[in-house]
Structures are given as structure tokens and as C-alpha cells.
Amino acid sequence: MHIFDAIYKKGNMLQCKFSDNFIHPNYLGAEFPLGQHLITAISYSKEYVKELYSDLIKSYISYLDNETENNFKAYEQALFKIDDYCIYLHEISYKLITTIKATHPRYSLSDCMDFINSFDKNTITNFTNQFTRIKKEVSVQFKECILLWNTAVELLLDEFDLSINMIKSDISDICNSPATATGLDRLAWLDVNRRIHFFDMDFPVRLSVDLGEAVDSKFFVSQKTDEESIAYSISLCTTEQMMYYDFSSSLENNLPFKMCKNCNTPFIPKGRVDSLYCDRTMPGFKDKCSVIGALNTYKNKQPGIEADFYAARKRYATRVSRNPLLKTEFEVWKINAKEKLTAYRNGEISADEFKKWFMDDEWSKI
Numbered sequence: 001m002h003i004f005d006a007i008y009k010k011g012n013m014l015q016c017k018f019s020d021n022f023i024h025p026n027y028l029g030a031e032f033p034l035g036q037h038l039i040t041a042i043s044y045s046k047e048y049v050k051e052l053y054s055d056l057i058k059s060y061i062s063y064l065d066n067e068t069e070n071n072f073k074a075y076e077q078a079l080f081k082i083d084d085y086c087i088y089l090h091e092i093s094y095k096l097i098t099t100i101k102a103t104h105p106r107y108s109l110s111d112c113m114d115f116i117n118s119f120d121k122n123t124i125t126n127f128t129n130q131f132t133r134i135k136k137e138v139s140v141q142f143k144e145c146i147l148l149w150n151t152a153v154e155l156l157l158d159e160f161d162l163s164i165n166m167i168k169s170d171i172s173d174i175c176n177s178p179a180t181a182t183g184l185d186r187l188a189w190l191d192v193n194r195r196i197h198f199f200d201m202d203f204p205v206r207l208s209v210d211l212g213e214a215v216d217s218k219f220f221v222s223q224k225t226d227e228e229s230i231a232y233s234i235s236l237c238t239t240e241q242m243m244y245y246d247f248s249s250s251l252e253n254n255l256p257f258k259m260c261k262n263c264n265t266p267f268i269p270k271g272r273v274d275s276l277y278c279d280r281t282m283p284g285f286k287d288k289c290s291v292i293g294a295l296n297t298y299k300n301k302q303p304g305i306e307a308d309f310y311a312a313r314k315r316y317a318t319r320v321s322r323n324p325l326l327k328t329e330f331e332v333w334k335i336n337a338k339e340k341l342t343a344y345r346n347g348e349i350s351a352d353e354f355k356k357w358f359m360d361d362e363w364s365k366i
């Protein structure tokens, strides 16, 4: 499904124009930072996204039942909240809203056959059973409708999870690659089949009228001015194609994809490039990884360990002054020692590991 009509790259931002504005008459497209939404797509919180969709479903059905301006605003806000969280979920919103629109309030199965037929047999049976219940229990219809569409969201999210498996593992592999490679060179770390996939990617490029300036990361029909600027864009994209385009453009722009030391999930540091922890509160954790990381680093620190380190260094230096033949060896040791000290200070190695290194070193046996 070509959910995006065109993608423009502007510095560290991507702009997308939707192929269809059926789900919102004035909403043309969105602008979002390179890499960041992609990272969210491969590590999204399912519980949170389900809540966002639950709000979207409720507000949209309320709007269909009663087309007031306030109801439209509530629906619009719920829709924008999902795109702001992750633009790659836009296709799910699109499929969901178009299906609800076609089905509500008659709830005749024939109205949503396109949607149902895209799933496997068991899923279809469960979904249609839920569907027929709505017809029977007229008094609880609203509640039943919400349940039905929440089930539809779960099906769509399962489908989404399957579709992102490959790019998810590519990004993880690249985050585990040695830090020496930069930019597109990091693709060399992938196994040969995946590398070929990237080398063979072909995006249809065309010249078209640019989307102009975004307002709160959105483009609306009413924003259009007479002044049109022409820009290169890639055209007619599926969600998956846009993800690959986003990823290779992010690498090209040298975005530092890395693994978070706490949740072991890829992230792009928003602040300091050498951050070891991401800024997310991941499922199963109470705090943001950055907070947990700072606490671990603190716990790992032992009072006096740096003083012990400098005392050991002094002992080795004294030995060198007595035996100048050891000088070259000591210079090498000093470079390693500096790296170990930095690693300890950044929480990359524990205090025990650090101490073991500078005490158990060959130097102590001389």
C-alpha cells in the first residue's frame, strides 16, 4: 500500500506527503527528524500505542455519531498524537479509520471485507464472531464497537511487528558494529544478503512541488501559498520503503545509532553523542534508562578507587625511573590506563573490573 505520495529530505528532517487525506480533509503530510521515528517504530511501547488507538477509536466513533466541531477536534488530536509519537503508524491509523468509516453504524460484514480478508483464517473467525455479537446486543453497542476496533488494532500491530522484523535486526546489527566505522560504511557490518538488499535499493526520484513550511510538524491544505518551490523527492512509498530510506539517509548524515546500556535497544542520543543510555522509559522499568544509568554509575563508583589507581601509577613510574628499559612499555600502559579510567568513569566497566585491571597487571609482578 503506497501510503506516502512523496518523501522530501531536508537536512536532518524528512517531510512526507500522504497519498490520501481521506482520514482528515486538510492534513496533507508531516515533518519529522531523521532516524528518531524509525527508532520509535522498532522499539514502540505496545501498551502506550494501544491506549493512543483506544482514544482514536472512541473519538472517531463519537464524531461519526455526532459530527460536531468539538468531536472533530477530539478526533483530530487523537490522530495527531499517534503521528507525533511515530509517523510509521500512520498506515495503521489509515486502515483503521477507513474501515470504521465503511462499517459504522450498520455493521454489515460485507462493508469491511477488504480489511478482514487481509488476515489469516483463525483471525478472521475470531474477528467475525466479535462482529456478529454487536448486532445482537444493541444496548451495549458503543462498548462492543470499541472492543471490536481495539481487537482490530491488535491485529494491525501484529502485522506491523512482522513487517519491521528485518529492519529491526539490521539496525541492531549496526548498533553492535565496532564504533570505528561511520556513515554508510556501517552497512559493511551486515551479512552479505542484507548488504545486497541495501545496495540494490532503488528509490524512484522525481521533481515535484515542495510542501513548504510545517506548522507544529504538520502540513495543511490551508497553508499553501502562491510561492511554490520545486524539490527532489522520492515518490510513491510504502511504510517499509520510507523506513529504509530514513535509515540509509540517517547513516549518510552520520547519526550515531547505538545500543542503550540499560535496555539493550537501539537509540540515537539526542544530547551528547557519547551518552550510554537512552532517554526512554522502557517496558519493565520504572524510570528512564538515563536515570537508571546514572544511578548504576554512581553505585559502581567506589570511594578512593581513583586514589588507589594513581598510587599504583606512581609505583610503576618509580619502577621505570629505576629501570629506563621499561619506559616504552610504561608509555603503552599509560595509554591503556587512560582508556580504562575513562571507561570506569563512564560506567562502562565496574569499579571491581577497573581495580582488578590496574592491580593484577604485569607491572605489579615486576
Ligand SMILES: [Zn+2]
Pocket (backbone or CB within 6 Å): 260, 261, 262, 263, 264, 265, 277, 278, 279, 280, 282, 289, 290
Ligand atoms: Zn534504554
